Amino acid sequence: MSIYNPAAEKILLQKIAADDELAFKHVLELYKNNIYSFVVKFVYSKADAEEIVQDTFFTIWQKRDILPNIEHPRNYIYTVVRNKTYNYLNRVAKNKKLVAQLWANMQVESNNIEELSDLKDSEMLIQSGLRNLSQQKQQIFKMSREAGLSHEEIAEHTGLSKSRVKNIIVEILKYLRYYLSSNTIKVSISPILAYLFS
Incomplete structure (x- = not known):
């Protein structure tokens, strides 16, 4: 993703609220890859991760009337995707303790592997x-x-x-x-x- 520009992204959200599909596609292109990378760490299924990403953007579009009130676009988008991911885990996991552990990991967004930032592979x-x-x-x-x-x-x-x-x-x-x-x-x-x- 390019350098984060909250002011520019707030303008995009305002355009989306006014039914601007091009602005929506712009936001989708800005975030879809990073969001997918985030989701797949916890879901471990590419197909399900892609579905969660699609559902995230569907929800953003569906609730576009609230977008002008969003002060921090990136925080809002990641809140939506975290909730979608949590709901998915809650549906498929047999034990709630594991879901709670994964949710904690999601919030922190770090683990020992990620800390090896220089080891990209x-x-x-x-x-x-x-x-x-x-x-x-x-x-x-x-x-x-x-x-x-x-x-x-x-x-x-x-x-x-x-x-x-x-x-x-x-x-x-x-x-x-x-x-x-x-x-x-x-x-x-x-x-x-x-x-x-x-």
């Missing part, structure tokens, strides 16, 4: 490795490393035994260690390994 590489695993293993990894749940809590949420959860996590980490070391990237993978095996 790190998150992509880890996610690529995870996609090779079963849905169950992906879910358990996310619960453990991203939601911060204990083995006991994961066992409770999945219906597996605590020892089985522990064994699965060992299998996942062993695989990711192999995957990361087997894939050549331009940056050092040691900080990624430190994140995974800490």
